Amino acid sequence: MSFDTIIELEDLARHYEMGGVAIRALDGIDLQFGRGEYVSIVGPSGSGKTTLFNMIGGLDRPTRGRVYIDGVDISKLDAYELAWLRCRKIGYIFQTFNLIQVLTALENVALPTIFAGVHRDEGLAKAEKLLASVGLGDRLHHRPMELSAGQQQRVAIARAMANDPAIILADEPTGNLDLNTGMEIIDLLHGLNRTRGMTLIAATHDLAMIKASDRIVWLRDGKIEKIERS
Amino acid sequence: MLGYSYIKRRMDRAAINMASIALSVSFLSTLMLTDAFYRAYAQAGGSRLSVETYQYWLVFVALAVSIVGITNAMLIAVYERYREIGTMKCIGAFDRHILLLFLVESFIEGAVGGVVGFFVGLFAALLSTGFTTGFDIVLRVPAAELLGFFAGSSLLSMILSVAATLYPAYRAARLTPVEALSYEL
Numbered sequence: 001m002s003f004d005t006i007i008e009l010e011d012l013a014r015h016y017e018m019g020g021v022a023i024r025a026l027d028g029i030d031l032q033f034g035r036g037e038y039v040s041i042v043g044p045s046g047s048g049k050t051t052l053f054n055m056i057g058g059l060d061r062p063t064r065g066r067v068y069i070d071g072v073d074i075s076k077l078d079a080y081e082l083a084w085l086r087c088r089k090i091g092y093i094f095q096t097f098n099l100i101q102v103l104t105a106l107e108n109v110a111l112p113t114i115f116a117g118v119h120r121d122e123g124l125a126k127a128e129k130l131l132a133s134v135g136l137g138d139r140l141h142h143r144p145m146e147l148s149a150g151q152q153q154r155v156a157i158a159r160a161m162a163n164d165p166a167i168i169l170a171d172e173p174t175g176n177l178d179l180n181t182g183m184e185i186i187d188l189l190h191g192l193n194r195t196r197g198m199t200l201i202a203a204t205h206d207l208a209m210i211k212a213s214d215r216i217v218w219l220r221d222g223k224i225e226k227i228e229r230s
Numbered sequence: 231m232l233g234y235s236y237i238k239r240r241m242d243r244a245a246i247n248m249a250s251i252a253l254s255v256s257f258l259s260t261l262m263l264t265d266a267f268y269r270a271y272a273q274a275g276g277s278r279l280s281v282e283t284y285q286y287w288l289v290f291v292a293l294a295v296s297i298v299g300i301t302n303a304m305l306i307a308v309y310e311r312y313r314e315i316g317t318m319k320c321i322g323a324f325d326r327h328i329l330l331l332f333l334v335e336s337f338i339e340g341a342v343g344g345v346v347g348f349f350v351g352l353f354a355a356l357l358s359t360g361f362t363t364g365f366d367i368v369l370r371v372p373a374a375e376l377l378g379f380f381a382g383s384s385l386l387s388m389i390l391s392v393a394a395t396l397y398p399a400y401r402a403a404r405l406t407p408v409e410a411l412s413y414e415l
Contacts, residue, residue, distance in 0.1 A: 002288075008303065054408055057320070059319075059320065059406075059407045059408050059411075060408050073411040075279070079325070080324065080325075083319070083323065083324045084322075084324075086319075086320060086321065086322045086323060086324070087321070087322025087323075090322075091321075092320045092321055094317070094320075098313065098314075098320075098411075100314055100317070100318070101314075102240070111318070112321045112322050114320075114327075115322045115323050115324065115327055116319070116322065142327075148284070159321065165351070
C-alpha cells in the first residue's frame, strides 16, 4: 500500500541534560508517515519512543531537525498554535488512560470539543455517538473509577477522536491491560484506522499490535535500528 | 462545567476555602451591621454607641489572612492536578482554559463564602447588639442599606477569592504539557 505523506521527520534530534550527563533521547531520525497508515514504534525503554511522540505531538521542541505535519514545520509554531494543532489534528492515547476523574465518561469525551470551541450540546451529542461506537453506549454517566481498565481505555480512545484528528498517537495503549482486553483495544484501534482513515502511530511492546500494523519502526538509543513492512 | 464538578468531587478543600472566606466576610459584615444597628438605635432615641476604629483594622487583617489561605489551598490544588493539567494540555486545552478552570472554581467558592459569611455576620451582629438595642433593631435599619451590605460583602468575597487564585491559576496555565505529565506526586 502507498500513502501520501502526512508527517515528515527530518534529522530530528532531542538532547537534554540530566544530572550533568548529556542524554541523546533522539539522535537524527529521518522518517515519514503516510496518511491513513498504521505504524508501530518498537524499542526498549529509554530508546526514545516517548520523546518521539512528544515531538510529533508538539509537546516538546527538537534540539535539531524538523517535524512537518501536513507540510507545516511545527517547530516554528508558537505555544498557542501548538495547542491548536493538538486540539484539532492530533488525538492522544496514554498507557495510563489519563481520564479526568471528576468527570463522567460522556464529559471526558466531550472535553476536547469544548477546547475546540464547539457548542456544549453539540459536543455532548458527538461524545455520545463516539462512546456508542466504542461499545460504551450504556456507560455514559459512569465515572472513570466505576469502569474497568479496558472500558477506561475505550473512553480514552473516544476522547482522542472527539475532534476528528488526522493523527492518533498511542503510547503503549495496551500496556496496562490484560491480554484479552488488550486484543479488543487493538481491534478497535485498527478498525478506526481502517474505517476513518486516521493515521495511527503506536508505541508498543505488544506482539499482537505489531502484527496488525502496516510498518514497524525499531528504535534503539535514539536512532532507527530498522524498519520492517508487514 | 469543570469548575463545578471539581467543587462537587473535592468538597473538603472547597469547603475549607469557602469557610475561610466566609469567616472573614462574616467578621466584616458583623462590624458594618453592628455599626448600622447602633446608628439606627441612636436615631430612635437610644444612647450613642459606636464601633472602634481598630476593629476595622482587625477585619483588614482577617481578609488578608483568608487571601493567603486561599492562595495556599489553590496552589496545592494545582500540584494535585498536575497530571490532569498535563493531560488536558495534551488533548488540546489552551492556557486560558486552564486559567478559567481555576478562576471559575474560586469564583463559585467566593460567591458561596460571601453569602454564607453575610448571614453569619448578620446573626453575630444581632447577638452582640440585640440585648442592648432590642432584636427588632434589624427592622429599623433601611432595607436598602442591608441589601447594600449584602451585595457589597458578596462582591468583595468573590473579588478576593478570584484575586487570591490568580497566581496559582497562572502557574497552572503556564505549565508545559511534558513537565506536567511527567510529574509524580
